[in-house]
Amino acid sequence: MTSAEDKEKISKIAAHLEEIIKLMGEDCSREGLLKTPERAAKALYYLTSGYRSSSDDIVGEALFTNEGSRIVTVKDIEFYSMCEHHILPFFGTISIGYIPDGKIIGLSKVARLVDHFARRLQVQERLTSQLCHEVQRIVGAKGVIAVCNAQHLCMKMRGVEKQNSATTTIDYVGVFAEDAALRQEFLKTL
Numbered sequence: 001m002t003s004a005e006d007k008e009k010i011s012k013i014a015a016h017l018e019e020i021i022k023l024m025g026e027d028c029s030r031e032g033l034l035k036t037p038e039r040a041a042k043a044l045y046y047l048t049s050g051y052r053s054s055s056d057d058i059v060g061e062a063l064f065t066n067e068g069s070r071i072v073t074v075k076d077i078e079f080y081s082m083c084e085h086h087i088l089p090f091f092g093t094i095s096i097g098y099i100p101d102g103k104i105i106g107l108s109k110v111a112r113l114v115d116h117f118a119r120r121l122q123v124q125e126r127l128t129s130q131l132c133h134e135v136q137r138i139v140g141a142k143g144v145i146a147v148c149n150a151q152h153l154c155m156k157m158r159g160v161e162k163q164n165s166a167t168t169t170i171d172y173v174g175v176f177a178e179d180a181a182l183r184q185e186f187l188k189t190l
Helices: 004-023 036-047 055-059 107-118 124-139 180-188
Strands: 063-065 072-083 089-099 103-105 143-152 167-174
Touching (some): 072 107, 072 124, 089 107
Antiparallel strands (some): 072 089
């Protein structure tokens, strides 16, 4: 449900987008573009919803006591984000592993945390790092590791225009930073 404040922000974004479309040489009064500024504003507002949520609210009470599990892995979580340099999409999957220290997190909450950080203007390197550090903070894990694979439309549609390019980023904290064998154990599950 959209609040009055959200509607006002979307309206302001739409007005700016209409001006941008005009500056590009288009006629916003033609049939195909009549509602484009409003639709695009709603899309951008949704795609940046990560600014209007919090990790703690997302996780809520979905932390549970558990004394088992050497590594918990949630893999191939798809995400869509917007490159902060060109405001073009990048998308892919991220796999996150952690070693519990008496607590585990509800699996769907890991995916929701991915959306929380992906749905903002972002770079892949920061996205990977933020997820790694936030899972450790929330769960109190002994260690967390994240591997992110993504394709960037800013590299495919403009600039170097390399259609088959992909980027992989890896980040880790805690015992994963100290133990190469643990990193390898996680990477073998991917």
